[in-house]
Amino acid sequence: MSILNLIQIALKAMQRNKLRAFLTMLGIIIGVGAVIAMVAIGQGSKKSIQDQIAGMGSNMITIRPNSNVSGGVRLDATSVQSLDADDVKALQRAQYLNAVSPAVTARGQVIYSSNNWSTSLQGVSPEYLSIRDWPLKDGISFTQKDVTSSAKVCLLGQTVIANLFPNGDDPIGKIIRFKTIPLKVIGTLSGKGENAFGQDQDDIVLAPYTTVMKRITATIYFQNIYASAIDQNSTDLASAEVSQILRESHKLKPGEDDDFAVRTQEELISTFSSTSQLLTVLLAVIAGISLVVGGIGIMNIMYVSVTERTREIGLRMAIGARGRDILMQFLIEAVLISITGGLIGIAFGFISTKLVTLFLKWPTLVTESSVVISFIVCVVTGVFFGYYPAQKASMLDPIDALRYE
Amino acid sequence: MANSILEIKDLKREFIVGSETVRALKGVSFNINAGEFVTIMGSSGSGKTTMLNILGCLDKPTDGDYILDGTNVKTLGKNELARLRNRKIGFVFQSYNLLPRTTALENVELPLLYNSEISAKDRYDRAKQALEAVKLADRFDHTPAQLSGGQQQRVAIARALVNEPVMILADEATGNLDSRTSYEIMALMQELNQHKNMTIVFVTHEPDIASFSARTIMLRDGKLMSDTANNNIRSAKDVLQSLPKTNDY
Numbered sequence: 001m002s003i004l005n006l007i008q009i010a011l012k013a014m015q016r017n018k019l020r021a022f023l024t025m026l027g028i029i030i031g032v033g034a035v036i037a038m039v040a041i042g043q044g045s046k047k048s049i050q051d052q053i054a055g056m057g058s059n060m061i062t063i064r065p066n067s068n069v070s071g072g073v074r075l076d077a078t079s080v081q082s083l084d085a086d087d088v089k090a091l092q093r094a095q096y097l098n099a100v101s102p103a104v105t106a107r108g109q110v111i112y113s114s115n116n117w118s119t120s121l122q123g124v125s126p127e128y129l130s131i132r133d134w135p136l137k138d139g140i141s142f143t144q145k146d147v148t149s150s151a152k153v154c155l156l157g158q159t160v161i162a163n164l165f166p167n168g169d170d171p172i173g174k175i176i177r178f179k180t181i182p183l184k185v186i187g188t189l190s191g192k193g194e195n196a197f198g199q200d201q202d203d204i205v206l207a208p209y210t211t212v213m214k215r216i217t218a219t220i221y222f223q224n225i226y227a228s229a230i231d232q233n234s235t236d237l238a239s240a241e242v243s244q245i246l247r248e249s250h251k252l253k254p255g256e257d258d259d260f261a262v263r264t265q266e267e268l269i270s271t272f273s274s275t276s277q278l279l280t281v282l283l284a285v286i287a288g289i290s291l292v293v294g295g296i297g298i299m300n301i302m303y304v305s306v307t308e309r310t311r312e313i314g315l316r317m318a319i320g321a322r323g324r325d326i327l328m329q330f331l332i333e334a335v336l337i338s339i340t341g342g343l344i345g346i347a348f349g350f351i352s353t354k355l356v357t358l359f360l361k362w363p364t365l366v367t368e369s370s371v372v373i374s375f376i377v378c379v380v381t382g383v384f385f386g387y388y389p390a391q392k393a394s395m396l397d398p399i400d401a402l403r404y405e
Numbered sequence: 406m407a408n409s410i411l412e413i414k415d416l417k418r419e420f421i422v423g424s425e426t427v428r429a430l431k432g433v434s435f436n437i438n439a440g441e442f443v444t445i446m447g448s449s450g451s452g453k454t455t456m457l458n459i460l461g462c463l464d465k466p467t468d469g470d471y472i473l474d475g476t477n478v479k480t481l482g483k484n485e486l487a488r489l490r491n492r493k494i495g496f497v498f499q500s501y502n503l504l505p506r507t508t509a510l511e512n513v514e515l516p517l518l519y520n521s522e523i524s525a526k527d528r529y530d531r532a533k534q535a536l537e538a539v540k541l542a543d544r545f546d547h548t549p550a551q552l553s554g555g556q557q558q559r560v561a562i563a564r565a566l567v568n569e570p571v572m573i574l575a576d577e578a579t580g581n582l583d584s585r586t587s588y589e590i591m592a593l594m595q596e597l598n599q600h601k602n603m604t605i606v607f608v609t610h611e612p613d614i615a616s617f618s619a620r621t622i623m624l625r626d627g628k629l630m631s632d633t634a635n636n637n638i639r640s641a642k643d644v645l646q647s648l649p650k651t652n653d654y
Contacts, residue, residue: 002521009518016506315502318463319516319564320491322484398463402498 006325010333017305024301025341027294028378032345033352034287035374036366040353042280044364049272052195053265059232060131061097061239062263063225063246081221082250082259088125090249091227096238098230099127102222104212110164110205112176117163121154121178121205123212124226129189131228139172139187142208150210154183157202158191176205181215183207235264284370291374294341295381302334302389313393314401327394334386335379342378346371410571410604411437411460416469418455429455431627432469437606439571442598444607444615447624456624457608461494461574462486474571491519495565499577501557503549509536509560510545516568535563538601539593555586562593572604573597579614585648591617592641617641 014021065082083102091100104123109116126141128134142153156164156171165171171185183205192201213219229238239262246260306313313326321329349371353364418430430452437443447453458464459471462478465486471478474493481489490496495516503512513532517523523531536542539559549557558578565573575594579587595617597603607618615621616639623630 005518005521012507012511016504311502312504315498315504316515316519317487318461318490318496318502320487320519320568322487322519324484325487325519399458402463402502 003328006328006332007336009329010336013329013333014336020301020305021337021340024298024337025344027297028291028338028341028381029294029345029348031287031291031294032342032374032378033348034290035284035377036346036349036370037352037356037364038283038287039280039370040349040364040366041356041362042276042283043367043370044357044362046273046276046280047365048363049276050269053269053272059228059230059235059238060133060265061227061229061235061242063091063227063242064223064261064263065221066257066259066261081219083222083225084220087246087249088222088225090245091225091242094227094238094241094245096229096234096241097227099131100225100227101125101128101131102209103128103224103226104209104217104219104222106178106212106216108179108216110160110176110178112164112171112174115164115166117160119157119160119203119205121207121212121216123207123209123217125209128206128226131226134192135190137188137190138170139185141187147208147210150214151208152181152183152211152215153186153207154178155187155189155206156185157189157204157206159200159203160205161188178205178207178216183211229264235266239264288377291377291381294378295338295385298334298337298382299385299389302330302386303392305333306330306389306393309393310396310401310404313396314398314404317396317398318402323394326396327390330390330393331383331386334390335382338378338382338386342375345378346375349374408439409436410439410474411606412470412472414470414472416456416459416466416471418452418459418464419467429627430459430466433624433627433629434469435622435629435632437572437604439604440598440602441620442595442605442607442618443620443622444609444618445622445624446608446610446612446615447630448610450626451624452627453608453610453624455627457574457576460606461496462490487519491516492568493571495562495568495570495573497558497561497565497573497575497578499580501549501554501561501581503557503560503564505550506548508546508548509541509552509563512549512560513563513567515564520568531567532563535567536560538566538597539563553586554582555589558582558586558590559593562590562597566597566603572606575605575607575609577609578607579609579611585645587614588641588645588648592645595641 063083085102088100088102091097101124106121107118108121109118125147126143129136129141136155139155141155142151146153154176161171164176171188174185175182176185177183189202189204189206195201209222227238227242229235242262243258247258250259252259316326350366353366356362357364413436414434416430416433417428420427420429433452433456445453445456455464459466462473465479473489476489478486478489504515510532513535514528517528517531533545536545539562541556541559541563544552544556549560552560562573579590582590591614594605594607598605607614609615616635618635619638620632620634622632
């Protein structure tokens, strides 16, 4: 008995009971569709977090002083004074870094004519913009010369512009005051939006770090050092190099703890990804359960179908079907139902994913693996749950089956 | 004996029911030659059904030999029995056993689906021929629900013929039909027997039906009671004509 004939027989049996076949499929359709849609939602949120973090500059390495114990007093990280100009100089010679910028931050009120706004002033070097992957919208950036001369110039973020220049005046060339220090606006930053933590990144004023340190905070230590690796693949190498350089520069003995911390965006991405990965797994498990329930639906229907068709089985055996033929017939029927259901489910998953994006504006991402895996699972489900009823059918005695009422 | 198609020698069949052994057949022997029309008769409990199951290769004897067309059934396994049923026997049942919601043609094709040597085209052609042989040429695409009892039984006969068996085995084939339709079926059987030289074994308990066959084997209590030739074979066609005409067919 050829497999082709068996498929034909199974197809005819399905045709004889179209509605029932469809209802049986429904479980699988919903199961597969749910797996695809749920995983797409999970993966979509993961991707969007990754994109946002990468938007901060995907090669970026952040160095900050480590909170450590100093004379029994545990200090906050920012008050630890361990990063200084020598560190920056040493890092500028690093092989895997292409830009280094120190950073100091001061919070305070910025004032322009009758408007004022509470924001943070960040003192950085000109390389900061390339490290953060942050282009100017208008005007020019400050230069190394401005850093050397502690020039009273600044760049404004979009939120600050909106608050200080509500009439839409061009801020370039205007003098604003940060607390009491007048700063000339020489450029504006393009909008960056909120970061992954919901912080408004545009609520900022950038100035040369020397200006901030000498004229405002009166410190010689940096709160952070930002650097960027030469490319995304070498961030790990770069971060190792940074550690080594800083240990040397801080004269730490082997075995002593670092008095600084190096973080790459990669780490940040993986931290946040793991959260959304958990979400993806959770959603997939819930959807997977519905796939199993769909499989049990197949088993249930096939079981009823075997009982209902006992006489048919008896007849088929009487006219020459072997037990194996009957087994294959019912198994193929179950698998056909699950495959058809799986295919419709994939289409259903794609459509519902599109609808989620369209109406809920949630980021979604249909991954190939979720489609392939859910399809394989549904075929396996068909075989697994179809086997027992098929086995039962094939074990029937033709004499009893023919006389079954 | 040269053209003996079916040989039964001292056939015994015992069933174990609980702790008791029920002897359904207690040593039966007979031969059937090619082209014979034989009825097997007996009241319930005579071993008729057991005999039918064994003749149909659905069951195997406990003891004794059953040789069908040169093959001793006793030596065969389950799958070989299935193959034998597929190639050598055409079954006709009392309750037709047609697949519901399946056209007459597809029902007739069914035995050929289990024979991988037959192509789809052959299958179609042979099913068509078989349906024409039972005079249902105009009912190919009718489902059983759209056919009368007699027509359904004729589809079943076509299904039995389609694999060109050495023997048609009918089990109370007229049991569910009124007498007029029964005679029509018997007329068809006689025609197949006479014109196509088809061997027919007809299991029944109606003496009326037996009178259309050439030979009657009577079973009683698992033993052969009589094996008589019928010298006065009635023609089902003549009987049919002698019946009063009715409008309902």
